[in-house]
Amino acid sequence: MVQKVYPDAAAALDGLLRDGMTVAAGGFGLCGIPETLIDALVASGVGGMTAVSNNAGVDDFGLGKLLRTRQIRKMVSSYVGENKEFERQYLSGELEIEFSPQGTLAERMRAGGAGIPGFYTRTGVGTLIAEGKETRDFDGETYVLERGIVADLAIVKAWKGDPYGNLVFRKSARNFNPMAATCGRVTVAEVEHLVGPGELEPDQIHTPGVFVQRLILATANEKRIEQRTIRQEAA
Amino acid sequence: MPWTRDEMAARAARELQDGFYVNLGIGIPTLVANHIAPGLDVTLQSENGMLGLGPFPREGEVDADVINAGKQTITELDRTSYVSSADSFGMIRGGHIQLSVLGAMEVAQNGDLANWMVPGKMVKGPGGAMDLVAGVGRIIVLMDHVDKAGAPKFRKACSLPLTGANVVDMIVTNLAVFRRPDRRSGFELVELAPGVNAAEVRAKTEAGYVEMIPGSVAPQLSASTPSS
Numbered sequence: 308m309v310q311k312v313y314p315d316a317a318a319a320l321d322g323l324l325r326d327g328m329t330v331a332a333g334g335f336g337l338c339g340i341p342e343t344l345i346d347a348l349v350a351s352g353v354g355g356m357t358a359v360s361n362n363a364g365v366d367d368f369g370l371g372k373l374l375r376t377r378q379i380r381k382m383v384s385s386y387v388g389e390n391k392e393f394e395r396q397y398l399s400g401e402l403e404i405e406f407s408p409q410g411t412l413a414e415r416m417r418a419g420g421a422g423i424p425g426f427y428t429r430t431g432v433g434t435l436i437a438e439g440k441e442t443r444d445f446d447g448e449t450y451v452l453e454r455g456i457v458a459d460l461a462i463v464k465a466w467k468g469d470p471y472g473n474l475v476f477r478k479s480a481r482n483f484n485p486m487a488a489t490c491g492r493v494t495v496a497e498v499e500h501l502v503g504p505g506e507l508e509p510d511q512i513h514t515p516g517v518f519v520q521r522l523i524l525a526t527a528n529e530k531r532i533e534q535r536t537i538r539q540e541a542a
Numbered sequence: 543m544p545w546t547r548d549e550m551a552a553r554a555a556r557e558l559q560d561g562f563y564v565n566l567g568i569g570i571p572t573l574v575a576n577h578i579a580p581g582l583d584v585t586l587q588s589e590n591g592m593l594g595l596g597p598f599p600r601e602g603e604v605d606a607d608v609i610n611a612g613k614q615t616i617t618e619l620d621r622t623s624y625v626s627s628a629d630s631f632g633m634i635r636g637g638h639i640q641l642s643v644l645g646a647m648e649v650a651q652n653g654d655l656a657n658w659m660v661p662g663k664m665v666k667g668p669g670g671a672m673d674l675v676a677g678v679g680r681i682i683v684l685m686d687h688v689d690k691a692g693a694p695k696f697r698k699a700c701s702l703p704l705t706g707a708n709v710v711d712m713i714v715t716n717l718a719v720f721r722r723p724d725r726r727s728g729f730e731l732v733e734l735a736p737g738v739n740a741a742e743v744r745a746k747t748e749a750g751y752v753e754m755i756p757g758s759v760a761p762q763l764s765a766s767t768p769s770s
Contacts, residue, residue: 335590335627336613338606361627388666398664406665409589410631410673417628429676430635433707435659436672466607478624479592480607485626513626530606533613538598 311472311522312501316347319495319521323460324353327380331359331416331458331491332370333484336389339476340369342527343497344462349373355380359456359490361412361483363387368531377401383456385409389533408436411453413486418455420489420518425454461491464525465514468498469505472519473512481513488518497525544687544716545735552577553714553733554643554682558584562640563633565589565674568612570684571643585621587639589670591630594622611670631670635677642678644671646685646710648700651749653710653725655683656702668705675706687715687746694748696720696729718743720751730754 313319330348334340348356349372358379364371371390373379381403387393396402407415408430418426427450431437441452463484466477474496476484488494496514501524545553551573558564558578565587566572575595578584586595588610595610596617603617610616625633633639648656655675658668675681685695696713712721719733729751731743740753 335611336609338590338609338613384667386667386669394664404665404667406667408668408672409627409670410635410677413627413631428635430673431668432676433654434672434704436668476624478605478607478618479588479590479609481624481626482591483627486628532604532606532609532615534609534615535604536598536614536616537604538600540600 308470311516311520312470313521313523315526316343316497316523317350319523320344320347320351323493323495324348324351326353327355328353328459329357329359331456331461331487333463333482333487334360334362334369335479335482336362336533337364337369337531339464339480339482339484340364341462341464341497341525342369342529343523343525344495345370345372346527348378348462349376352378354378357381357383359383359412359416359458361385361409363390363393365389365533366392368529374402381405383407383412385412406436407453411436413483415453415456416483416486416490419457420486423455425452427452456490458487458491459493461487461494463488463494463496463514465496465498467500467502467507468496468519468522469502469507469516470522471504472496472516472522473507474498474514474519475507475511476513485514488514493520494518495521495523497523499525499528543735543737546716548573548576550684550714550716553719554684555579557641557680557682557712558582559640560584563587563593563638565634565639565642565678567642567644567671567674569645571645572612574643587630587633588616589627589630589634589674591625591627592616592622593625593633594619596622631673634670634673637677637679639678641680641682642674643682643684644674646683646695647689648702649683649685649696649710649713649749650700651696651698651728651751653708653722654700655681655705655710656700658705659703661703671705675709680711681709682712682714683710684714687717687743694746697748698750717746728752
């Protein structure tokens, strides 16, 4: 059996990193982000990265950690609002940003992973997002051509994984993780629970092992909550 | 008296129909969830991949893996399902969501919407708003009638970069309700907040629209004819 399980994040990333590489990451806000692998990327010192991720983390957590150390040169994201350091670097010109509407970004990752180099969408037609992009009319509606994304490396977070790389995500922590897993030339997954062969129900697997080359047990599972909102009960 | 934010949300909630799948934007639109009429079967969708949103959790029920698109903790219902972001936007872009309620910086008389960037200011990104207006069947905007400087937000043309072109079907402000029968038509003023009269709305609106207030003498054309 091919050994996909690595002892730790540094070992799992060994030989995969080079300056200027494109890294796709799963997660929405701070939900379902690969915390352990982000820490390992910080420790590796790899620089000049293009990060494909819906959001940019917060100042001291998530991808914000890699922004603080200036290891990211460019972000491809839909929304980057929660990060002051991001704002500073962007306004000073140190950081480049390519905005992609959220659904377009998800589809770009899905398409890249599915061997589709581009697709047409109505999203963004008539806005700055479509400027400089090819458009085409279908059945009287205008659509804009968006490119698929293939990343040098994808890092994802799953709830459960088995030694074959099969993954199951948990609740809304699934978000961008399945698409990120498919769009990496190499995909490294961190899982909260590493289970034995046959322990995952085949019908319940979200991401099959074909998309996952390396796997570790997650050691950072802070799962920070951005907006802790509690129901106001009537007395 | 102008409508409060809660009253604006309640007015938007009256547009919900039985069986609707609905996406509520962040901010005031989220309040619409508090005003769904009893007995109406409405399923709320959140674009981060949750269909069937429950109320906020009680202390002790908080789960970091269960959040809405505003990154707020939330709960499940017996109908809840989770999907990936690609599938979630498949629902949105594919026209499977009947209604979305969004905030806006500006709306134009031709239905253009601007709610994502102000040139010269830090741009945070469009998030899922562009996908929502491109794919959801009906778009309702909830916004204050004028901006902080008192300038009209319902305008002849948007001055800010667009989120979508010709995508707004209805506008609920703190002063009035505008709607249009279809996206080839102009907007009609159809309701006023209590104590607000048509003249006040006219004075605070740059866009052209037709006055269709019940009880008024005859429909009047204000400002200019909406272009289609």
